[in-house]
Amino acid sequence: MASPTPTDSNSVQPLKQTPLFDLCVALKARMTAFSGWEMPVQFAGISQEHQAVRQRAGMFDISHMGKFQLQGVDVIQQLQRLVPSNLDRLEAGQAQYTVLLNSQAGIVDDLIVYYQGTTATGEQRVFLIVNAATTEKDKTWLLSHLDTGAIAFEDLSPTKVLIAIQGPTAVKTLQAFVKEDLTAIKRYCHLEGTVLGQPGFLARTGYTGEDGFEVMLDPEVGRELWRSLVDAGVVPCGLGARDTLRLEAAMALYGQDIDETTTPLEAGLGWLVHLDEKGDFIGRSVLEQQKQEGVSRRLVGLQMQGRNIARHDYPVLHTGAIVGVVTSGTLAPTVGQPIALGYVPTDLSKPGQALEVEIRGKTYPATVVKRPFYKSPPVA
Known part of the structure; x- marks a missing residue:
């Protein structure tokens, strides 16, 4: 049983808890320390949760992940200098999985860039989802490389619930609680919609190798959606199944498979590197050399x-x-x-x-x- 003020083995600070923490505990989740958070590692069992996602639908509390909102006239162009992918490809409602790079083309973090389009005043709106373990590092990195005088940067990490619903029946099950037609949203696309009558951000992305959505909501709406999905038969899943699912799909885990000493070309992420489509960016010269000489x-x-x-x-x-x-x-x-x-x-x-x-x-x-x-x- 977790102590009232659990601490991470590497820190004296109490572990943070997501707004869904007590709902997970009520479902008899086994909790563990993860990146400064107290998170469920499993509920009924890793194998059962894994197979539920592969065969039906499972859901994950991923509220611990970093969530950044950026708004400004040239947000995309400024982000272009930080990643090897051509973000100019994105149309409103589309997303790009990519990586932040250091000067040696090492991976500072992997993330998803969601382009939300422009406001009536011509400002671009972009949402970023980053790893929980690197949220503060990424925030510092971004703020040090972006023109914060021209871009409004908002860290929504502590104020939003994020739930991943994944599996062959995930979309159909989630549809009962969403006003918009989810089948119209293609893979790696997103929209700002209505969930349980309240505003929500829905993205057809995930980390399991299955179809599904990641849904960002205000805490009380997120708690209501979690309870509704449990009642609808969606299986709660922990970090254990999340790891076995992503590994079967060969999705990299930051801090293990990729880090600041590995480049995207070494890590098999060459499809993120668009050298012929964009100008200069941090780490470009190293990737050009690796492309020419091989890794x-x-x-x-x-x-x-x-x-x-x-x-x-x-x-x-x-x-x-x-x-x-x-x-x-x-x-x-x-x-x-x-x-x-x-x-x-x-x-x-x-x-x-x-x-x-x-x-x-x-x-x-x-x-x-x-x-x-x-x-x-x-x-x-």
Whole structure:
């Protein structure tokens, strides 16, 4: 049972709690410290929650994530200098997954940029969702690189509930509580709509490899939606299932698979790098060099034999020598086998390459495989 004022192992500060905390506790969630927050790691069980998302619908309290609202005449152009993706592609109601880069093209964070369009006075409105662990770092980074005299920056992180509803029946189930037609919203699009009669932000995005929505609301409306979804049969899910789901879909976890020492080209995120479509941005020269010369290492998918699970930081070997490191690993419920992500030299990164992983002093066979490990059926 959690103490009244739980503390993170790395801090004396009490852990923060989302507006849905007590509702999760009432559903007998097992809570854990995560990025300064007290969050549910599981409810009924990781495997059951994982399969509920793959087969029906599950929901996650992701209110701990960073939420920034930007408004100004040239918000998109200013953000263009901070990311490798061409944000000029975006039309109102569209979103772009991308990364903030440092001068060495290392990933400061990954985030989603939601372009909301322009106001009557010609100001652009942009919403950013960033990782919980990096919210303050990202806020500092953005404020130090944006013209805050021309852009209004609002941190909505502590004032909004964010719920992810994911799975094959997620859209149909959520529709009962939303005025607008959700089927008209395409993948990686969004709108400001009406949820339970109140204003809400709805985005057809997620971190599970399944279809679904992420919904941002005022706290009381968010609490009401959470209760309504429980009553509708949506399965509450914790961080455990969120991790196994995203890993099957080969989605990177910041701080493990990507960080300030990895570039998007090394991490298999080359599709975010639009060198031919935009001008200068932080880290561009490094990416141009890597594009020309090739990268020395790549993030690959690994499939283990038997039931041996490769975990974060386990060494990857080839012919007896350590050549890389595992960044994430689990026994994948849908795939039915142990899978992992890890960095290895480029010449050992092709699918079918035989490698080994050291687990508790012994080495076990692993094979490089194509990513993702699991792909959901196309949305009808």
